[in-house]
Amino acid sequence: MMDIAEVAQTAAEALSSGKSAHHRIDGLEAEVKDIRDLTTAVATVNQKVDGLDSDVKEIKTDVKAITGRPGQWWDKLVAAGIGAAGVAIANNFIK
Structure with a gap:
């Protein structure tokens, strides 16, 4: 059986672990x-590159x-x- 000191220690560790998890989750939310x-x-x-592609084409x-x-x-x-040469030649023959 655990005495009060051990229960308090376990509760403190659980609380610390929970705070650490919340801190990591907050960091992950920012990253997401x-x-x-x-x-x-x-x-x-x-979308702009697609527009540029059609413009380039x-x-x-x-x-x-x-x-x-x-x-x-x-x-x-x-x-x-x-x-013009053909017309000139033709004119020479017609004359």
Whole structure:
């Protein structure tokens, strides 16, 4: 059988252990909140990255169209030159 001193000692140890557990739980609650905040921030960044990805694809399409224009213009210029030469040759034959 335990005497009063042993019961008091056991009760004090249990109380100390309970306080320690509450302290650890409070720390874990703060960490869980930080993890939730981080998860929300990562989700927001992910949405912005997805938006950036579509913007980059659109920009690449526009750049390809713009860089393709000089070639198209050169082709038109060559075609116009050939057409003009053909007209000049045809005029020489008609005269």
